[in-house]
Amino acid sequence: MTTKTLAVILFTRAEAEWLAPAVCELARGLDAHLIGVVPVLPFFVHDAAGFDPVVIPTIAKWQTEETDAIRALFDEAVRRADVRGEFRAQERVAAPTEEFALAATRAADVIVMAPKGDGGSSEPTDRLRAPIIRLSGRPVLIMPRDAALTAAPSRLLIGWSDTREATRAAHDALTLAAPGARIDLLAVRSGRAEVHAMDAREDFAAALDRLGYSAELIDRDGPVGEISRTLMEVATERDAELVVTGAFGHSAVYDFVIGAVTSDLLDAPKRPVLLSK
DSSP states (O other): OOOOEEEEEOOOHHHHHHHHHHHHHHHHHHTOEEEEEEOOOOOOOSOGGGOOGGGHHHHHHHHHHHHHHHHHHHHHHHHHHTOOEEEEEOOTTTSOHHHHHHHHHTTOSEEEEOOTTSSOOSHHHHHHHHHHHHHSOSOEEEOOTTSOOOSOOSEEEEEOOSSHHHHHHHHHHTTTSOTTOEEEEEEEEOSSOOHHHHHHHHHHHHHHHHTTOEEEEEEEEOOGGGHHHHHHHHHHHTTOSEEEEEOOOSOHHHHHHHOOHHHHHHHOOSSOEEEEO
């Protein structure tokens, strides 16, 4: 199966200024239909005692203006790229923000989001990114501003581990990969490697060969807390156009103590990253 439906989540006007044109180029490269999704971001009251309800209409007006501006940017990008697109904006009272974002993107083959630091980082947006990855049931492509993916990648780096998340990510990547793509399967090992994990990776490499891809096994040693850095280092060495890995494979406590690969890759990846949960 190839990717024929993309959904892009546009959190802010500043983000839409660059992400809308970038994802339109990807949609054109894949000959895919594009859905632009704009959730209404909630505002947080940090000091209820000092909050004046009179500002609520002003906030609502700003949210409407922001959505209208994002729509204009999206529509113009779709027109310029000459792709098929539709726009879905959340009505303020229709549903909770998370529920709307999940429902609006579940039909997509791939969901596209920007990293945290590329024009859309705020407390509300940061709270929403993780649930989309965890709960949508769809692979999520994190698209950096300075390294956008514009067509099916011919060089992929898959971070391999013997987990459900990594296995799903590896298979999800095939919906984006160009025919005959070179796919590197990277295992980052800290301490004793498990034999069954090695066997599973070799099995997957053989499966890729049968599908017409060129698979290569790569091994690196490194501490658990630096896996994301190792991924990006090897991606640079191999000139990978897309990095692929499983998302949120550990508990929140583990992530807090050891360091989460997913959170690191959401912050400021150097290359496009495909995450699957």
